[in-house]
Amino acid sequence: MIGYASLLSVPLQQLVPRGTRVTVFQNIFWVFLVLGTLVGIVVIGYMFWNAYRYRDGNGKDYDDGDLPQLGEIPKDGGKGRKLFLSFGLSAIIVISLIVWTYGTLLFVEGQDTGQPSSDVGVENKDPVVVDTTGYRFNWSFEYENGKETNGRLVVPEGRVVQLRVTSDDVFHNLGIPKYRVKTDAIPGETTRSWFVAEDPGRYRIICYELCGQGHSGMIAYIHVVPQEEYEQFINNESSLSEISASDDESGRLAAAR
Amino acid sequence: MSDNDQPRTATDGGTADAEASAEVTEELPAPGVGETEDHEEHALPSLGSVKRWFVTTNHKDVGILYIVTSLFFLVFGGTLALLMRIQLWQPRAAAGGPLDALAYNQAVSAHGLIMVFWFISPFAFGLANYLVPLQIGAKDLSFPRLNAVSYWLYLFSGLLFGISFFQGGTFAGGWTMYAPLNVPKYMPTAIGSTMAVLALALFVASVTVSSVNFLTTMYRMRAEGLKMRKLPVFSSSILLTVWMMLFAFAALLAALLILTSDHVLGTQYFLSPEGGSLLWTHLFWFFGHPEVYIVFFPALGVMAEVFQTFTGRRLVGRKWFIASMVLVALQSFIVWMHHMFLTAINLEVKTLFMATTIGISLPFDLMVFSLIYTMIKGRIRFTTPFLFSFGALVLFIIGGITGVFLGAVVLDYEMRGTYWVVAHFHYVMVGGATALFGGLYYWYPKMTGKMYDQLLGKVHFVMYFVGFNLLYFPMFVVWETPRRVFNYNPAFTPWHQAATIGGFLLGASFLVMFYNLFVSLRTGEDVGDNPWAYATSAEWAVSSPPPLENFPGIPSYRGGTLSFLDDVVPASEVETDGGQEAIEADGGEVVEPDGVYATHDHGHDSHASIWPFGISLGMFLTFLGIAGLRPPDSTDLVAPGAADPVLVGVGGVGLVVLGVSLFAMAREPFYTSEAPIAERWPYAHVEKVKLGVWMFLGSDVILFGAFIGSYVFMRFNAGWVEGWHVFIENPIPGLMNTYLLLTSSFSVVLAMVAARKRNTPGVIASLLTTFMLGVGFLINKYIEWSHLFHEGHTPSAGIEESTFFLTTGLHALHVISGLVILLYLAWRAWGGAYLGEDEPIEYFGLYWHFVDIVWLFLFPLFYIL
Ligand code: HEM
Ligand SMILES: [Cu+2]
């Protein structure tokens, strides 16, 4: 990953958002949202303004002696210099935005296996690897020491969690909105993803690909706990019920499981 | 047909004098008043009779049938959407709400499928059917009966889909139909879901026929002087749409045939852990992304037409606008993997597809600006069609901007499967539909000769636009709601309630439209040829509605503007005009008609046939039957449930109906003529049937390509050599078959030679030889297959068997169809046909050689490698 990073010049490096997936997503999303809204307002505003300005009966007549005639062979209306100018501008905005996010994509793609980069910002560089399998209609998790849980994923706080995701039956998609992580669970394939477990507590794991009747309710939970608790748990020294999951996600649907 | 015996020689480049638009109309030849008299002679019942609508092959009638039917499906799909919106009024656990979990999944899936396949495209094609021939100056489509076949197949495919609801429930796996949820093992609604898949396949048949028809028409029947790049924008957009349809839908057909076979023959493609899921995503999105543009292009075309008319300006940068569409149409086939960023594809591929995706978004920027700049210095009249087109552009801009978010892979990672996507594609697709409604308001006076109430039109627009944004904008706000889920975060409830209210407002707005358009049929004010000032395209130069054969003479743009040549101008006189050189120098080509006659001595084109209806009914019943089949060795693991004998019986009846209708249609005298003078570049020397056959084979290439690609993909995923059990030990039957087919290609050529030599026995003998060789091929295959079956190699035995039997089986089906045609040809030859004119045999030969060539690929792939 150092290889990729050094490709980008130094000032660019600072421009490219890095950090946890949450940070990265927030940064990029906001830039897109602000710019998108701006462009939208300008373009749509300009449309309305033109529509108003050139409304029929506005007292002006721009008749240049070349009105469209019934039965004419279709022709170009006007030169289109302005057209290329604005096209060029919009192309620059779009391309630079995407290229900018590409730097982050390289960063994000680099963290799902091996040692995470220091840019992720965690102290303990050892990743926690969890093998995850979707099945109708829940998730099972296998930890590095072979312990398995169903419907509950327990991870230590402040570490990079690397997921290996597959499916036992149909196409699912595992997502943890809290940590902005999402990846497909495909039978016969294994996909990889990663996130940093911050803020101890209990959050939802949701299936994002229609997988049958139980899809709407295919919700599991992730428990983020302190390191010692995590170790006790995977070494079978404590059970799920003993895990301090008091800090429940606010406002989540109580009806679900 | 009075004063237009001579082509009007207008000053070049459009008249320079500024006439008020109203006068322009008078400048043009008034359509012959007596034109409508001779309709009844064509055995076409009058507009008021029910029978007419079953037998008509006229493009305008078919267009209206399409439009009415598609609006019916709009209501159907819309009702399902409203049901979903009620379910989403508040977050619900599985049992709560009006729909149970399975019903909700069915509603989501059926809504998506109906809106995308049975509403929006056919709605656009209703307009296209009506208008493209008018705009390009053709009397009808190249193959009017096939056009009727397209319509009836469309209607029956929709019916089949409707029936699937009553066969234990329809398909419930989403409109993207991801594998392996789409196979019976995971579908609690087995027969119903098979039927829904077959309904789609039938729909694809309709689309393919109609693509071939439109392409042939647009390349062979343009008015003189109307070069390909001079088509009115709506027609250009349709041309590009049908090109995309021809290839994209072939890929979908492959996916659907494989899926059907997994359902009814027990093949193992999509259940296979060796990449079955990914195979589906590739096949589906290879179709699915072009489909996005297939849906949107006609809307762009409408917007451009309506903007031009109601701003009174020509499209700014028209040639760049069209160039952009061409670019998008080409690129649309290389972006499909952006739907798969979260699958296991690697970084390089992601990068590539990210790049192509931005690439494809840029031409749209240009088109949007081009539309906006067209308003400048205009005389904008805020009529109903303009409001809808203007609104559509606003919605499309929002849809486009929110799409850029998804193009950034890092954001797509989080937005996949959420309401961001739902909101985005509704802004784009329903935005497109908005323009199409504008198109309906724009051309309604042309189609009916009546004007609707403008005030009600505007009321519709306001309700529509407010409802739309109230429905979809909140989805951006609560974008974190997972898609296809009714159990969402309670904090989002108010926004979803706003959306539901918006949905009902949107739905109600259509009541206004239906009322307005329906009442205006009777009470609307009569309009003349052209109610809209500054409209330029040819449809406005004829009466409303246009006469049966559209024009009062042969349309021509030779003088730079539209004029109608009188039918009986002798060829020589037409050709001496100096205008032709200019046209040829420009890359166009004006060609003499197939015969020598430039006079149009018949004037009795046929416009009625019942057989398109018969053929489609036969196909419909046959497909019902296929849906009832289950694999012979079906276990509950593969496909629960048994075959349904009633359905299968119905299918048998269907085959008979189909056979009889096909035969009857082939025998029926049906006369169509091509205009003696027309623009036909670049296919001037390819006769229309031949061109049609070529186009069809083009789509067939993609079909086989997708099958072969699927085999290679599965085998590659399994491990080409070590992971793949090659069960065919004996290549000899395959080799023999190769020789049989090659020889049979040769004997077709002999038949052509004999026909040219007017040697009837020779023709018959060669055709029968071909037939026998084909039969030999099938017998050989039968023996080979029964051996394999005996050894336990059935289609459901494994992915190796599945790919072998299905791919070669598809080829065998092509051989069988060929044999049926051969029998018919031989029978006709016996009756003395084809002497001196070998074209029909030649066209059959094209097909037959193609089938042979396919075998030359299959043989080494399956028997040797
Ligand atoms: C031209 C009209 C429309 C088109 C082309 C269209 C298309 C689609 C498609 C393709 C889907 C995805 C289905 C799936 O995920 O399998 C969908 C979903 C949906 N549509 Fe529409 N739609 C249209 C109009 C409407 C209207 C008018 C409403 C509301 C009244 C609506 C509400 C919904 C809802 C609630 C969903 C489900 C979203 C989800 O849970 O993923 N749609 N639509
Ligand atoms: Cu699911």
Ligand SMILES: [Cu+2]
């Ligand atoms: Cu796409």
